[in-house]
Amino acid sequence: xxxxxxxxxxxxxxxxxRVMWIFLICGVFLIALGPVFGFxxxxxxxxxxxxxxxxxxLLAGLFITIVTCIYLIPVEIERRTIYTILSKPVQRFExxxxxxxxxxxxxxINIAAMGIVFLLMxxxxxxxxxADMYKGVFLTFFQMMLLAALTxxxxxxxxxxxxxxxxxxxxxxxxxxxVTESLTTSRVKATQVAGxxxxxxxxxxxxxxxxxxxxxxxxxxxxxxVFIRQNILYALIYSAVLLILAVIIFDRREV
Amino acid sequence: MAxxxxxxxxxxxxxxxxxxxxxxxxxxxxxxVQEGEIFxxxxxxxxxxxxxxxxxxxxxxxxDGDATLLGKPMGDNEVKRELAYLPEExxxxxxxxxxxxxxxxxxxxxxxxxxxxxxVQICLEKVRLQPDAWRRSIRGYSKGMRxxxxxxxxxxxxxxxxxxxxxxSGLDPIAHAELRDIVASLKDEGKTVFLSSHQLADVExxxxxxxxxxxxxxxxEGKISDLVAGDYxxxxxxxxxxxxxxxxxxxxxxGSEITGGDTLRVTLPDDEKINAVIDVxxxxxxxxxxxxxxxxxxxxxxxxTVRKEDGS
Ligand SMILES: Nc1ncnc2c1ncn2[C@@H]1O[C@H](COP(=O)(O)OP(=O)(O)O)[C@@H](O)[C@H]1O
Ligand SMILES: [Mg+2]
Numbered sequence: 001x002x003x004x005x006x007x008x009x010x011x012x013x014x015x016x017x018r019v020m021w022i023f024l025i026c027g028v029f030l031i032a033l034g035p036v037f038g039f040x041x042x043x044x045x046x047x048x049x050x051x052x053x054x055x056x057x058l059l060a061g062l063f064i065t066i067v068t069c070i071y072l073i074p075v076e077i078e079r080r081t082i083y084t085i086l087s088k089p090v091q092r093f094e095x096x097x098x099x100x101x102x103x104x105x106x107x108x109i110n111i112a113a114m115g116i117v118f119l120l121m122x123x124x125x126x127x128x129x130x131a132d133m134y135k136g137v138f139l140t141f142f143q144m145m146l147l148a149a150l151t152x153x154x155x156x157x158x159x160x161x162x163x164x165x166x167x168x169x170x171x172x173x174x175x176x177x178x179v180t181e182s183l184t185t186s187r188v189k190a191t192q193v194a195g196x197x198x199x200x201x202x203x204x205x206x207x208x209x210x211x212x213x214x215x216x217x218x219x220x221x222x223x224x225x226v227f228i229r230q231n232i233l234y235a236l237i238y239s240a241v242l243l244i245l246a247v248i249i250f251d252r253r254e255v
Numbered sequence: 256m257a258x259x260x261x262x263x264x265x266x267x268x269x270x271x272x273x274x275x276x277x278x279x280x281x282x283x284x285x286x287x288v289q290e291g292e293i294f295x296x297x298x299x300x301x302x303x304x305x306x307x308x309x310x311x312x313x314x315x316x317x318x319d320g321d322a323t324l325l326g327k328p329m330g331d332n333e334v335k336r337e338l339a340y341l342p343e344e345x346x347x348x349x350x351x352x353x354x355x356x357x358x359x360x361x362x363x364x365x366x367x368x369x370x371x372x373x374x375v376q377i378c379l380e381k382v383r384l385q386p387d388a389w390r391r392s393i394r395g396y397s398k399g400m401r402x403x404x405x406x407x408x409x410x411x412x413x414x415x416x417x418x419x420x421x422x423x424s425g426l427d428p429i430a431h432a433e434l435r436d437i438v439a440s441l442k443d444e445g446k447t448v449f450l451s452s453h454q455l456a457d458v459e460x461x462x463x464x465x466x467x468x469x470x471x472x473x474x475x476e477g478k479i480s481d482l483v484a485g486d487y488x489x490x491x492x493x494x495x496x497x498x499x500x501x502x503x504x505x506x507x508x509x510g511s512e513i514t515g516g517d518t519l520r521v522t523l524p525d526d527e528k529i530n531a532v533i534d535v536x537x538x539x540x541x542x543x544x545x546x547x548x549x550x551x552x553x554x555x556x557x558x559x560t561v562r563k564e565d566g567s
C-alpha cells in the first residue's frame with residue numbers, strides 16, 4: 001500500500017527530530033514527578049499522581065502532535081522531495097493519507113510511551129490500575145488523532161508557524177466547550193450566531209478530557225462507555241472530514 | 256512509431272501579485288517526441304524547460320493547453336508507472352542511505368521483495384555508485400554521487416519515458432562523461448528520453464532531435480543533422496600566378512577572391528571540392544597557406560537562433 005510506505009518513511013523522518021524527543025522527555029519527567037508531589041501532600045497523593053500524569057500526557061501530546069504534524073507536508077514541498085514522490089504512481093490523496101498515518105503513528109508511539117510510564121506509576125503507588133485510567137489514556141489517543149488531522153488540514157495551505165498558532169488556538173477554544181456552549185444562548189444576536197458556529201463547527205476537544213471525573217470519582221458521567229464510544233466516533237468522523245478537505249485543497253496545490 | 260509525448264498549446268502564466276506583472280513561463284508550446292528517441296529540450300536559464308516538465312508530470316497545472324504521455328492524458332496516475340523524473344537538482348532525505356532511498360521509491364511502485372532489493376542493486380550498479388557508499392547516508396555524498404543516486408532513482412521502475420532536467424550540469428569531467436554515457440545507453444534499451452539541457456556538446460553527442468525554447472516560446476525544432484547543415488571549408492593560398500586560374504576556381508566556388516595581389520581565399524559550401532581546388536592551386540605553383548573545414552555546431556545553431564529572436 002502506497003500510503004503505508006509513505007507513512008513508514010514519515011515516521012522515520014519524524015523520529016529524528018530533536019524537538020519531539022524534548023517534549024517526550026518533559027512529559028515523562030512530569031509524570032515521574034507525580035509521586036514526589038504525592039509525597040509532599042500524602043492526603044491527596046492519589047489525586048496528584050492521576051491529575052499530574054494525565055495532564056502531562058495531554059500537554060506533551062499536544063506539543064508533540066502539533067510540532068510533528070505542522071512540518072510533514074510543507075517540508076516535502078520546501079525541500080522538493082515531493083517532486084520525486086508525486087511523479088511516481090502516487091495520488092495526492094495517498095500522499096496526504098500517508099502523511100496523516102505517519103504523523104498519527106508518531107503521536108501514538110509517544111502517547112503510548114508516556115501512558116505506559118503513567119500506568120506503571122499508578123500500579124506502583126496504588127497496587128492496581130483502575131480501568132478508568134486506561135480509558136483516560138485511550139481517549140487522549142483519539143483527541144490527538146483529531147488534532148493531527150486538524151494540523152495536517154491546515155498544513156495544506158498554511159505555513160508551519162501560522163499553523164502552529166491556528167492549531168494551538170483551536171485546540172484551546174475547542175477545549176472550552178462549556179464557554180462556547182454558553183455563548184450559543186447569548187441574548188446578543190451576533191454573539192449567539194458566532195458562538196453557535198464556534199461551538200458546533202470547531203472540533204470539541206473538551207469532550208475527550210474525562211480527567212475530572214476520573215480524578216474526582218464523585219463526578220459521574222451517567223454512561224461512561226457510551227460516552228467514550230461517542231467520542232471515538234466523533235474523532236473518527238471529524239478527522240475523516242478534515243482529511244477530505246485537506247485532499248481537496250492539496251489536489252489543487254502546485255508544488 | 257508512436258508519439259511518446261504529444262504537447263498541444265501548452266501554456267503557463269504566472270501572475271506576480273505584488274508587481275501585477277504576468278510572466279508567461281511557457282507560451283503555446285506544441286511538440287511531439289517519438290518513442291525511442293533521445294530528445295534534447297534546449298534553452299537558456301529561465302526559458303521554461305523546468306516549467307514544461309513539471310506541467311507534464313502534474314506537479315503544476317497548465318493555464319492552457321494539453322498533452323499526452325505514452326498515449327494517455329498527462330496527470331494520469333497509471334501512466335506514471337512508465338515514467339521517470341530526475342529533477343533539476345536532486346533533493347533527498349539527507350539522513351537516508353542511498354540504498355534506503357531507492358528502497359522507498361521502489362515501494363511507491365509496489366515492487367515486492369525480493370524483486371525490490373534486486374532492482375535497487377541493479378540501479379545502483381548501473382549508475383556506478385561505489386558499493387561502499389550504498390549504506391552511507393546521503394548527507395556525505397558528493398554532488399556526483401547525489402546525481403548518480405538521482406538517476407538510479409529514475410531507473411527504479413524500468414521506465415519507458417524519462418524526463419531528465421539538466422542531469423549533467425555542475426559535475427566534474429569524469430562524472431559528467433559517465434553520466435552522459437549512461438543517458439546515451441538508455442536509447443539502446445529502447446527508452447524515450449526527454450532531456451532538458453543547455454550543455455550543447457552533450458546534446459549534440461547523444462540526442463537525435465532537439466527543440467529550442469526561449470522565453471517560453473518554441474523557436475525551432477528538428478533533427479540535429481538538419482539544423483547544423485551548412486558546413487563550409489575555407490582554402491587560403493599564395494602565389495603570383497593565381498590570377499590566371501581564378502576563373503577556373505570560380506566555377507566551383509563563386510566566392511573566390513584574390514586580395515593583396517597574390518592571396519587567394521576560397522570558401523566552399525562543403526568539403527567535397529577541396530581536393531579539386533587544391534589541384535588547381537598547385538597547378539598554378541602557388542603555396543597552400545591553410546585549409547580549414549568549418550563545422551557548424553549545435554552551439555552555432557543555438558546562438559544564431561536565440562540572437563535572431565532577441566534581435567527581432
Ligand atoms: N512559481 C513561479 N512563480 C513565478 N514565476 C515562475 C515560477 N516558476 C518559474 N517561473 C518563471 O518562469 C520562467 C521559466 O522558468 P523555468 O521553467 O524554471 O526555466 P528553465 O528551467 O528553462 O531554466 C522563469 O522566468 C521563471 O522566473
Ligand atoms: Mg530549469
